[in-house]
Structures are given as C-alpha cells and as structure tokens.
Amino acid sequence: MSDFLLPSLGADMDTGMITDWYPEPGSHVSRGEVIGVVETAKGAIDLEIWVDGTIGDLLVKKGVSLPVGTVLATVTEAGEAASAADGTGADFPSPDAAHPAGAVEPPTIVLGPPPLARPAESRRHVTxxxxxxxxxxxxxxxxxxxxxxxxxxxxxxxxxxxxxxGPPASAGEGPPMDIRSAIAAAMSRSKREIPHYYLAETIPMDAALDWLASANGGRPISDRLLAAVLQLKAVAVALRDFPELNGFYRDGVFTAVPAAHIGVAISLRQGGLIAPAIHDVADKSLEQLMHDLTDLVRRARSGSVRSSEFADPTITVTNLGEQGVETVFGVIHPPQVALVGFGRVVERPWVVDATVGVARVVTASLSADHRVSDGGRGARFLRAVSERLQRPEDLDIPPRRSST
Amino acid sequence: MTYLDLRAAVVATLREVAPEIDPSLLRDAVPLRKQVDLDSMDWLVFLVGLHDRLHVDIPEADYGKLVTLADLVAYLAARTPQEGTASSGL
Known part of the structure; x- marks a missing residue:
C-alpha cells in the first residue's frame, strides 16, 4: 500500500485543486492511466498514475486548493508488497538517476517516463x-x-x-494562484538563483527551408512539417554532445539527463505561457515530432496537458520569431539549466565564397546556467545546432532507440 | 457556395483556432494575421480545418497568396465544386 500524492508539476506549482477524479475505491488502475484532473495556475492538467494497482482509500477532496504532497489516495500495487512507501513519492518509480531524492521544491515528486501508449481518451472533447x-x-x-x-x-x-x-458552488478556498503569479514566482526564482549567461548565433536557414519546402511539396496538408520541428530536432541531437545543458540543478547538484525532453514554450490565448515537454525528441522522426507538437499545442490551449509533460522537461525551446522579433534572450525555467530561443527567419545579405548574396537566416540564442556550463561550451553548442540545420536530411531519421 | 457561405465557413474554421475573435470585427481586406494572432502552428491548423471542411488542399507554395480574408475566400471559391456557377477561371 502506498500513497498517491499530489505531484509538483514544475517549480512554479505549490498548490493544485483536484476538479475530477475517475477511479472508485477498489478500481484497478494501470500505469500511465489518467486518473483525474488537477487545476493549477498553468491550467487543467491530466493527472497520470505510474503504478499498476488497485485504488484503496480515496482521500481526495475535490474543489479545494491542496498543497503539493497531499495524499490523494492509497494504492495497492499489483503483485508487489510495499517496495517503497516512504511517503515522499517513491510510488513514482524514477526512470533514471537524474532525479535525486529530496528536492528543492516542496516535495517534488518524480514522475516516471511517459506511457508507451496512451489509454483511450478518457474525457470527452471540450472546445x-x-x-x-x-x-x-x-x-x-x-x-x-x-x-x-x-x-x-x-x-x-x-x-x-x-x-x-444557477450560481456555481463555492470553490472551496478559491482556485490556485493565477498563471501570471505562477510565472512571476518561477521567473523571480530563476533570476534570483541562476547566474545566466547569454549567447547568440546567426544560422543560415536556406538548406533547411529548401529541404522543408521540397519535403512538404509531396505531402497532404495534414502531414506537413513546420520549421520548428527541424529546430527542435537539431537542438535535441546537438545536446547529445553537451550534457551540461540538459538536465536539472537541484540542491546545489547538477544531474544530466541522457534523453532530451524538450519543453516547448506555448503562449496561451487567454494570456500566459506554459512549456510542457515533448519526450525523447532526439529519437523521434520529424513526422512524429510534428504530430507530437501539434497535439501538444492543441492540448495546451484546450487545457488537457498531462502531468508527465510538466514534470520533466530537461531544457526549454522558445520560438518568438512568430511574434516578429529576430532575437530572444530567454529566462531559464528552474530546475533546468538552459533555454534555446529562435527568432524570426529574415532575409539578410550573406557572404559565401567572398560573394555577397541574399540568405534566409535565423538568430538562435542560448541562455544557460553559469553554475553548470561556460560560454565556450555554450558557443560550441550553438555552432553544433547550426551545423545540424545545414544537413536537414540527416535530421529526418526514422525513430530508433537511444544508444546512450 | 456563395461568397458569404464560404466566408462563413472560413470564419467558423478560424474561430476553432482563435476562439477569442469577434467575427463582426474582421475586415475582409486587411491582412488576416494583422487582425488575429496566428502563429505558424495556428495557421497550419486553420488550413487543415479548411481542408477538412471544404476538401480543398492548399499547397504550401500558395500560402503567400493568402493574406486577407478576401484572398482566402476567392482562392477557395476557385477550388470548391460550384453548382450552377461558372468557375472563376483562376
């Protein structure tokens, strides 16, 4: 018997309000199953469970703002006797050594890796x-x-x-803090604790965009790729050689994570910003990434992001080029240690072989944590991203297992 | 479909992507992306929505022609099966 706790879904979450809870006492639950919805400052998030087992006592109070770490239910794990029930969220098996026990945030609970297959849509679509x-x-x-x-x-x-x-039922102690307060808390902490350094590099995009136009030419509209997926993939592949930019800094210790779970900054139509993760970006095909990105943006805006997507981004990528600026210097989202920004693609005079021509270019920037990496390494990382984008066909590999 | 039918279909598709817009404020001759906050993902989802609704596939090479609501309606009109109406010959 272990406790299922209200997880912390990011450094900016102290409280959450359970608005829906699906399994009854005695119900069987499966690893990866969505068992409820938690309303946070970032919106409604689907809450997943990471064990197979049976729900015991229901302790969840709906509609009340609860601190992170509150016991929501007890779970008897399938075929296993209390392996680890120390009350700090050990019922969420840690996928790798990247998450030291005992974290900085109020009991940060490490959620496991994403489920291999998502259970059938557990909620009706709400526009x-x-x-x-x-x-x-x-x-x-x-x-x-x-x-x-x-x-x-x-x-x-x-x-x-x-x-x-008629009038809505009283919302208990009121909803969790709004998204503006959540962003303020996380970004203030970032600027207070993280000694940022910033670099920028102009990257020629002709090769990538020509390849993309050619690739999209033969695709039906529903399968078309955006330049953003090439950028995400280039960042993820380049990160393999720069582990000091991909992971978590907690309690004075940096832990690199082998997989690139890239948090994608998504602006919400009602205002505010969230950055849930696409998992294992380096190992996915461009088609898969495009599908994942489309799905994530849709769900982010309709308020059905899953808890695992908030729990473990290892780096964030933001693309402010859509808003028309050429360069963005981002603020790192703790406990991550780096953020990559892409600006707008613009035509600029460009010298190739001593001849001035016109090229489409984009400014890529890196904000990184000086406690973990130095500018020299950061510079080489941005060069590596640029080089990857010059060979877009190499980014279009079929899915494969990570070798590391 | 008449111009107004097509326009209504375009606006309805747009509202699925950008539910905050007030359709009565949309101006046909002003670039759409100056009136509505659409990033490239929104734009693609919007075009996929048009495809699903009207069965018109818009090649990427044509995106540049589709700046205003009027452009979109004219483009779709030329590619939507017309009943009893001459094709505009575009």
Whole structure:
C-alpha cells in the first residue's frame, strides 16, 4: 500500500485543486492511466498514475486548493508488497538517476517516463472556448452532455449548464494562484538563483527551408512539417554532445539527463505561457515530432496537458520569431539549466565564397546556467545546432532507440 | 457556395483556432494575421480545418497568396465544386 500524492508539476506549482477524479475505491488502475484532473495556475492538467494497482482509500477532496504532497489516495500495487512507501513519492518509480531524492521544491515528486501508449481518451472533447467559459463560470465542463460535433462540449452547452445550475458552488478556498503569479514566482526564482549567461548565433536557414519546402511539396496538408520541428530536432541531437545543458540543478547538484525532453514554450490565448515537454525528441522522426507538437499545442490551449509533460522537461525551446522579433534572450525555467530561443527567419545579405548574396537566416540564442556550463561550451553548442540545420536530411531519421 | 457561405465557413474554421475573435470585427481586406494572432502552428491548423471542411488542399507554395480574408475566400471559391456557377477561371 502506498500513497498517491499530489505531484509538483514544475517549480512554479505549490498548490493544485483536484476538479475530477475517475477511479472508485477498489478500481484497478494501470500505469500511465489518467486518473483525474488537477487545476493549477498553468491550467487543467491530466493527472497520470505510474503504478499498476488497485485504488484503496480515496482521500481526495475535490474543489479545494491542496498543497503539493497531499495524499490523494492509497494504492495497492499489483503483485508487489510495499517496495517503497516512504511517503515522499517513491510510488513514482524514477526512470533514471537524474532525479535525486529530496528536492528543492516542496516535495517534488518524480514522475516516471511517459506511457508507451496512451489509454483511450478518457474525457470527452471540450472546445477550448467552452473550457475557458466553463472555467470563468465555474461550470464542470467535463461532465456536461455535449451537443457539438462528435459529442463535443460547446460554449452553448456550457452556457446552458450554467443557467440550469444557477450560481456555481463555492470553490472551496478559491482556485490556485493565477498563471501570471505562477510565472512571476518561477521567473523571480530563476533570476534570483541562476547566474545566466547569454549567447547568440546567426544560422543560415536556406538548406533547411529548401529541404522543408521540397519535403512538404509531396505531402497532404495534414502531414506537413513546420520549421520548428527541424529546430527542435537539431537542438535535441546537438545536446547529445553537451550534457551540461540538459538536465536539472537541484540542491546545489547538477544531474544530466541522457534523453532530451524538450519543453516547448506555448503562449496561451487567454494570456500566459506554459512549456510542457515533448519526450525523447532526439529519437523521434520529424513526422512524429510534428504530430507530437501539434497535439501538444492543441492540448495546451484546450487545457488537457498531462502531468508527465510538466514534470520533466530537461531544457526549454522558445520560438518568438512568430511574434516578429529576430532575437530572444530567454529566462531559464528552474530546475533546468538552459533555454534555446529562435527568432524570426529574415532575409539578410550573406557572404559565401567572398560573394555577397541574399540568405534566409535565423538568430538562435542560448541562455544557460553559469553554475553548470561556460560560454565556450555554450558557443560550441550553438555552432553544433547550426551545423545540424545545414544537413536537414540527416535530421529526418526514422525513430530508433537511444544508444546512450 | 456563395461568397458569404464560404466566408462563413472560413470564419467558423478560424474561430476553432482563435476562439477569442469577434467575427463582426474582421475586415475582409486587411491582412488576416494583422487582425488575429496566428502563429505558424495556428495557421497550419486553420488550413487543415479548411481542408477538412471544404476538401480543398492548399499547397504550401500558395500560402503567400493568402493574406486577407478576401484572398482566402476567392482562392477557395476557385477550388470548391460550384453548382450552377461558372468557375472563376483562376
């Protein structure tokens, strides 16, 4: 019997409010199963469990703001007698040695690696607008009857439920802090604790963009790739040679992580920003990355990001080029130690073989933690990213297992 | 489909990507991405939505032609099966 605790899903999370809980006492749960929804400053996050077992006592209180580490339920693990129930989240097996026990944050709980296959969609689709409206009105959008396409819950459904329900039930001690406060807390901590250094490099993009145009020419629109996936892949592959940029700094100790779980900065339409992870980026094909990125952005904006995606990004990539700026110098998201930024692709005079021509270029920047790495290594990392982007065909490898 | 039908379909698809927009404020001749905050992912999702709704595949090479709402509607009109209407011949 072990305790299932409210996990910390990032350095900016101190509290969360359980809004949905699916398994009843006695229900069997499987590793990777979504067992509830936790409302945090970053929005609603699907809560996954990382053991196979049976739910014992339900201790979860819905609709009340709970501190991280609160016991939500007890779980009897399948075929195993209390291997590790020290109350600090040991019921989440650590995937690698990257996560030392006892973390800086209020009991940071290490979630396991992502499930191999996601269980069937456990919630009915709620349109982003409907979810937003439901949140504003205090309506539980996940238990509404949807009348939209494919039974999805639309704004109309939410409005009707709101009208029928009358005033919303009191939200306990109120919702967790808003996303602006969460960003403020995490970024203040970053600037207080992390001695940042910043580098930038102009990267020629003609080879990558020509390859992309050619690759997309033969694809139906639903399979087309964005330049962003080439950039993500280039960063992930280059990171293999720069372990000091990929991992976690906790309690004065840096732990490198072999896999690149890249947090992708996604701006939310209602304001604010989240950076959930795409896992194992270096080992995925561009098609898979495009699929993952599309899916992640969609879910981030509709408020159904999964807990594992918030728990373990090892580095963040931000792309502010979409907003029109050429260069971004980012703020590292603790406990990570680096952030890579890409600006807008622009045409610039460019010298090749002593001849001035026009080239499309992008400015890549690195913000990194001086406690862990130095500018010389950071510079070589940015050069490595640039070199990878000059050989886009090499980035398009089929999925394979990581050799490290 | 009439211009207004197509325009309504485009706006409805746009609202799926950008639910915060007020359709009554959209201006047909002003670049769409100056009126609506669409990054490249939003744009792609929007075009996939149009494809699903209207069965028109928009090659990447044509993105540059599609700046305003009017551009989009005209482009789609030339590629949507017309009933009793002459093709615009684009």
């Amino acid at each position: 982003p607008a409907a979810r937003k409206l439901a949140r504003d009105l205090g309506v539980d959008s996940d238990h509404l009857v949807g009348t939209g396409p494919d039974g999805s819950v639309s704004m109309t459904d939410v409005e009707r439920a709101h009208t029928e329900a």
